[in-house]
Amino acid sequence: MAGKGVYTKRNDGRKFDEVREMSAKVGIVDSADGSASFNTGHTKAIAVVRGPRTLHPQHMQNPRKGILRVNYGMMPFSVTDRIRPGPNRRSEEISKVTEWALNSVVDLSEFPNTVVDVFIQIPQADAGTRVAGINAAAIALAHAGIPMKEMVSAIGVGKIDKTLVVDLDKYEDSDFHDAEGSTDIPVAITSRTKNISLLQLDGKISVSEFKDCVKNAKVACEEILKVQMEALKNVNGESN
Amino acid sequence: MNKDERQIVVPGETIVSGNEFLPGEGVYRDGNEVVSERLGISNVSDKHVRVIPISGAYYPRRGNTIIGTIVDITFNGWLIDFGGAQNAFLPVAEVPRYINRNELREYLDFGESVVVKVWDVKSRGVDASMKMRGFGKIEGGMIMNVSPNKVPRIIGKEGSMVKMIKGATGCNITVGQNGKVWISGDSIDKEIATRQIVEFIVENSTIHGLTEKVETYIKGLGLKMGSVEIVEEDTDVESAPEGVPSEEGKDKNEGDKK
Numbered sequence: 387m388a389g390k391g392v393y394t395k396r397n398d399g400r401k402f403d404e405v406r407e408m409s410a411k412v413g414i415v416d417s418a419d420g421s422a423s424f425n426t427g428h429t430k431a432i433a434v435v436r437g438p439r440t441l442h443p444q445h446m447q448n449p450r451k452g453i454l455r456v457n458y459g460m461m462p463f464s465v466t467d468r469i470r471p472g473p474n475r476r477s478e479e480i481s482k483v484t485e486w487a488l489n490s491v492v493d494l495s496e497f498p499n500t501v502v503d504v505f506i507q508i509p510q511a512d513a514g515t516r517v518a519g520i521n522a523a524a525i526a527l528a529h530a531g532i533p534m535k536e537m538v539s540a541i542g543v544g545k546i547d548k549t550l551v552v553d554l555d556k557y558e559d560s561d562f563h564d565a566e567g568s569t570d571i572p573v574a575i576t577s578r579t580k581n582i583s584l585l586q587l588d589g590k591i592s593v594s595e596f597k598d599c600v601k602n603a604k605v606a607c608e609e610i611l612k613v614q615m616e617a618l619k620n621v622n623g624e625s626n
Numbered sequence: 627m628n629k630d631e632r633q634i635v636v637p638g639e640t641i642v643s644g645n646e647f648l649p650g651e652g653v654y655r656d657g658n659e660v661v662s663e664r665l666g667i668s669n670v671s672d673k674h675v676r677v678i679p680i681s682g683a684y685y686p687r688r689g690n691t692i693i694g695t696i697v698d699i700t701f702n703g704w705l706i707d708f709g710g711a712q713n714a715f716l717p718v719a720e721v722p723r724y725i726n727r728n729e730l731r732e733y734l735d736f737g738e739s740v741v742v743k744v745w746d747v748k749s750r751g752v753d754a755s756m757k758m759r760g761f762g763k764i765e766g767g768m769i770m771n772v773s774p775n776k777v778p779r780i781i782g783k784e785g786s787m788v789k790m791i792k793g794a795t796g797c798n799i800t801v802g803q804n805g806k807v808w809i810s811g812d813s814i815d816k817e818i819a820t821r822q823i824v825e826f827i828v829e830n831s832t833i834h835g836l837t838e839k840v841e842t843y844i845k846g847l848g849l850k851m852g853s854v855e856i857v858e859e860d861t862d863v864e865s866a867p868e869g870v871p872s873e874e875g876k877d878k879n880e881g882d883k884k
Contacts, residue, residue, distance in 0.1 A: 419683040438683070438711040452711075491637070493663070498749055500711045528637050528665040531682020535654070535663065536638025578638040578661065618636045618665055621681060 391548030392565045397557045398427075405541065405553045405606050410521070410617035412529050420530025422617065424522035427555060428512035433522035435530035438500035446501075452494030456485040456504045458519055464511040480516045481506075487520050487540065487574040487584035493533045502532055513559035514542040517572050520584065525614050529621065538583055539610040540574035543599045545591050550598055552606050571596070573603035577611050580604065634680070635662040641675055652677030684774035684804040686710050686752045690744040691761075693769060693802035695737060699730050706740060706754060708804045709774075714752040716742055722757050739764040741800055741808065760800075767798075767810025770821055772828050774805035779831040780824055787827065790840065794849045795820045819847050 396402065406427030415421035420435035441447045458481040460469050484506065494502060504527065506519040517540035524538040542554050547565040551558060554570050562568045569589025576583055582600070591599070635641055643659040652664045653675050662668060666677040679685075686692065686708070694708030703717040716734075718725050725733050734740065741761050742754035756762055772780065780801050781788050788799055797811030797820040809820045826843050830836060841851060 413681070420681065440712060496749055497711050529681050531664050531666075531679045531685075533652075533663045534637035535661075537636060576638075578656070615636050615639075619634045621634070621665070 393546040393549045393551075393562070396551070398555060400553075402549060403552045403602055403605070405609055406555065408610065408613045410525055410613050412525060412617050412621045418526075418530070420526045420528070420532070422522050422525035422529055424518050424525065424614075426514060426518055426553065428510060429514050429518045430508065430510040431515060431518035431522040432507050432509065433519065433526040434505045435502065435523075435526045435532065436505075437502035437530075438494065438497040438532075439503075441499060441501035447499040449498050450495070452497035452500040452502060454485055454489050454492055454494065454502050454504065456481045456488065456506065456523070458484055458506045458508075458516070460508040460511055460515065464508050464515075480519070483584055483586065484516065484520055484523060487538060488523060488527065490581070490583045491524075491534050491536050491538055491576055492527060493535060496533065502527075502530075511556070513554050513556040513570075514572075516540070517542050517574065520574050521610060521614060525617055528618055536576045536578035537611060537614060538574050538576055539607040539614060540572060540584060541603050541606040541610060542570050542572045543603045543606070544568060544570035544589070545595060545599065550595060550602060552602050566590070571599050571603070573600060573607070575604055575607040633668055634666070635668045635677060636665055637662055641668045641677075642670060646673050648674050650674050650676035652679065679775070681775055684708075684710055686714070686744045686747050686804070688744055688747055690803040691741065691800070692744060692754070692804045693739060693741050693764070693800065693806035693808055694804070695739050696734050697736070699734075699736065702727065704730065704734050704740075706742065708752075708802070709806070710752065710804065712751040714742065714744070714754040716740070716754040716756065720745065720753075720755040720757055722762075734763060739769060739808075741802065764808055764810075767808055768817055768821065770807045770809065770824065772805050772807060772824065774803065776828045776831050777801055777803055777805060779836065780807065780827050782837070787837065787840065790837070790844075790851070791820060791823050794844045794851055795823070799824075819849060822847065 408426050410424045412422050414423050415434050418434045418436055423432045438452050459477050462469050462471050504523050506523055508515045520538060520540040528534060543552050544554050546558050546562055546568045558568055559570050569591045571587050574584035639662045640659045641662055647660050649655045649660050652666055653660050654663050660675045662677050664677055666679040669676050669678055692708045694706035696704050697707040698705035703715055706714040706716055708714055740763050742756050743761055744752055745755040746753040791799055795816050797809050797816050800808040807824055809817050811817045827840060830839060
């Protein structure tokens with residue numbers, strides 16, 4: 387995978403297909419039905435699940451099945467510049483794609499007219515916040531006892547100049563502008579059927595490189611899944 | 627994998643493979659494999675596979691005892707909020723005395739709490755009943771909230787833990803499977819002591835030898851084990867329904883449902 391271009395060595399000394407150090411914790415919010423945190427490198431995400439509970443306003447209720455509602459947000463101090471709190475174009479988009487990524491695995495057919503709320507907050511951001519958010523949310527949903535066909539793991543892959551990389555950090559994602567610049571592709575992959583439940587692309591990339599990127603993502607997601615399962619299995623019997 | 631061994635499974639994890647296994651609660655079949663649908667402890671008994679939840683919200687099951695609050699009154703019954711996804715409905719007909727349909731509020735008013743039995747669970751809601759001994763309106767005492775997943779610990783094996791607390795404090799305890807615990811005694815001090823014991827159980831629910839630890843804790847509070855004779859109170863609710871979620875009881879309930 388060694389690049390022919392200008393990006394021959396990663397900024398933080400990682401291998402090109404190496405994922406940043408990860409950790410996950412379950413049950414960080416006692417009052418919630420389910421909660422989890424997920425960290426990769428300097429990126430931290432926390433997710434809280436509440437529900438299923440009756441959905442108001444009533445006109446939003448679906449009598450066939452419960453709905454999933456995701457709210458993603460970055461905390462004001464999560465980056466060096468202050469982020470104005472509250473919904474914005476970017477957070478609305480991420481909320482929506484996260485909802486779609488998770489909706490393909492949760493099964494809310496047993497809970498008509500209800501809503502399952504997923505709140506994702508980013509206390510510290512160093513690129514890859516949406517994938518960290520999805521990873522945390524998947525753990526939190528499992529912790530909340532929501533029926534799920536399988537788990538979801540997500541990773542950001544991409545291309546820096548001519549080099550394919552896995553798990554971009556802030557420098558690679560937005561501060562690298564030399565030569566061909568950077569391309570990032572967040573991918574979410576389900577744990578059992580290995581389906582892709584989220585795929586976005588920001589930048590330019592050839593079709594063959596794109597396919598290689600997705601392959602890299604599948605390998606990386608296996609590692610992430612291990613971290614997620616490890617966290618869930620250490621939930622200590624009955625802690626809630 | 628040892629099939630009799632209980633272990634924690636996560637959603638999407640294969641529990642057993644083989645066409646002879648029957649998927650039960652919390653699992654689904656994917657081709658030849660039986661896969662977990664939620665986080666919990668896998669249980670393979672005979673050929674029946676299921677996952678017992680260890681975390682998350684309360685899901686009502688038929689036969690459960692629940693404690694809830696009246697949130698709405700319709701023309702033929704009451705709606706009870708018990709902390710689940712939907713409210714439970716208690717029809718007038720399921721109350722063990724005659725009530726004039728125009729005077730439902732006389733018997734149970736908004737905000738009052740009740741101990742009821744889950745009579746039926748449908749995806750649209752829960753039907754409740756009060757027509758058995760041990761169920762009825764809550765008068766006096768206090769209601770505390772615990773995690774629904776800790777309830778089996780509070781009850782203990784065949785109600786042993788509840789009996790122990792009752793014996794030590796003389797308070798009546800009714801444990802709702804939805805995580806609400808009603809404590810009523812003849813003095814507030816005794817009720818508070820009871821609440822402390824329940825809190826102690828919840829905090830230490832995962833340790834080994836819990837019963838002995840609780841005994842020590844009760845003695846530490848200056849109470850004597852089994853010192854108080856339990857006097858049945860002369861109210862609607864005569865005694866706490868005990869020890870419902872023993873393993874056998876649960877299995878039976880599920881059998882009924884199918």
